[in-house]
Amino acid sequence: MNLDLTTLDAYCREAGVDGYLVDADGEDATQRYLSGFDAPDPYVTLYVRDGVAEGEGGSTHLLVSALEYGRAAEESRGDSVERGSAYDAQRLVEEYGQHEGSDRAVAAFCRAHGVESVAMPERAPLGPAEGLREQDIDVTVDRDDRVERVRAVKTETEIAHIREAQKANERAMARAEELLREATVEEGVLHHDGEPLTSERVRTEIEIALLHDGCALDETIVACGADAADPHDRGSGPLRADEPIIVDIFPRSKSTGYFADMTRTFCVGTPTDRAREWYDLTLAAQEAALDAIEAGVSGSEVHGAVCDVYEDAGLPTLRADDAAETGFIHTTGHGVGLDIHEYPRLSTQDNELEAGMVVTVEPGLYDPAVGGVRIEDLVVVREDGVENLTDYPKQFDIDV
Known part of the structure; x- marks a missing residue:
């Protein structure tokens, strides 16, 4: 290269x-x-x-x-x-x-x-x-x-490495979703093979799937309910029905060293009206960000597009209140490559996006009373828009 x-x-x-x-x-x-x-x-x-x-x-x-x-x-x-x-x-x-x-x-x-x-x-x-x-x-x-x-500006060879890692990531996400879809509910707790289905069990299955694809990761997030209200809580213990479950996977290819990154939020059973509203808003916020991205645009403009969606709905953001503890309490995204977090940032800071940069787009909402919702895609900045490297469904509800 x-x-x-x-x-x-x-x-x-x-x-x-x-x-x-x-x-x-x-x-x-x-x-x-x-x-x-x-x-x-x-x-x-x-x-x-x-x-x-x-x-x-x-x-x-x-x-x-x-x-x-x-x-x-x-x-x-x-x-x-x-x-x-x-x-x-x-x-x-x-x-x-x-x-x-x-x-x-x-x-x-x-x-x-x-x-x-x-x-x-x-x-x-x-x-x-x-x-x-x-x-x-x-x-x-x-x-x-x-x-x-x-x-930060990737060659097409580097983008191919990231795309390959992302495909492995999607297969691991599919394994996590499969476990959730196979689960039964007993007294509000998800069960699989007669045992409570835990965050730890789902993480293990994710890691096994990634190893089969030549990828590895130190940590991943499978967080339910109040755990999901902290964006970086890894999650622990039994997963529950009717509560949002955030699955955030960021593996690294063992052969090329390049990372991938993706988040989906699921709810097994019936989400609350508030959680469903949050999911729909987050999907709209992500679409606004994706529409805003192209070469020459500042990362702050992309972040601003997300904040606009949330603030127009009356929800707190760190842009409006830097002491906010609920609502949209992180930035919109970051670069991905040989590091999982690298330049550029989609945040309040100005940094011009260039063709060939690979960034995450991951708006989310958080409150212990509701749980957490986050949707994350991995995209390439192009001259006239984005190439989305993520080809995985965005479906919140999983019927029991």
């Missing part, structure tokens, strides 16, 4: 640095993006801006352990891959100790590529950053996380 790093190149020039350095393992999204490599232990990726190395454009170089060298040389997108031994790392560690020896080797690696100054992400480890400074490599902190901004 070819990356367009012209924006990163421009940032390095503006910041007056020769390159951009990441010291992290492959779980770090910026590391994986720049290197195209995934390893469990930290390694160094150095992007050298255009014009630093004579006769070369921008280039990317990896410094890895001997253990990872063969795989990195084969799998990464680096223009070069080197081991610590190329910079006498073992001798330096023996002479100066683990930390200073490693810092000296990384500094030598930078200088070998013509780099005397680097920018590092805001959340870069403090030790390596200070160590490079002690070796006279100038380090600038990238407070604006420019690589995240670069990552």
Whole structure:
């Protein structure tokens, strides 16, 4: 996959640095993006801006352990891959100790590529950053996380990875819905196979379905009733009839590293009139947001379209009251890629949407007296609208 790093190149020039350095393992999204490599232990990726190395454009170089060298040389997108031994790392560690020896080797690696100054992400480890400074490599902190901004605009290959993860997500959602549809009701509690159907049981079945599809997730949300009134409550215990059940699944592909995200709200039995009204309003709010999205529009306009629907219905939002504890108490959406939450945001903050960005659209309403309702799709921003990557029904009622 070819990356367009012209924006990163421009940032390095503006910041007056020769390159951009990441010291992290492959779980770090910026590391994986720049290197195209995934390893469990930290390694160094150095992007050298255009014009630093004579006769070369921008280039990317990896410094890895001997253990990872063969795989990195084969799998990464680096223009070069080197081991610590190329910079006498073992001798330096023996002479100066683990930390200073490693810092000296990384500094030598930078200088070998013509780099005397680097920018590092805001959340870069403090030790390596200070160590490079002690070796006279100038380090600038990238407070604006420019690589995240670069990552926000996806290539068609990246979009295909996300689309594939979303299809797996939909199959997992179908398994959750299947359990709800198969359930019987005993004294207001859902039962399956003679046992109470719990949030934990549904989550387990979701995880099993995702594993079969090559995806995994650390957590998912299956929250009923009052639990669903807290947007990030994972839910626990038996699920009940006649109450909204929020199912929010955000898996990551184990092969590509890209996330998907989707939420549906179900009610087994008969929802209250208030819950049904909330569901219909939330569906209308989502449609308003989807209609508002296109390249050049600010995320705040999309968020505003959702708030307008809710406020016109007399419901509280954080836009109208930043101390609100019920109603629409979160933002409309966020970017999705190698991180589950990344730039841009569909919120009160202004950030211009660009073609190729992948964002969630997830309005919702919450009140312990009613429960919670949220509907979430995953979409690609296009020049003249959206491409919805989500192809899953939006049906609230499940008949007993």
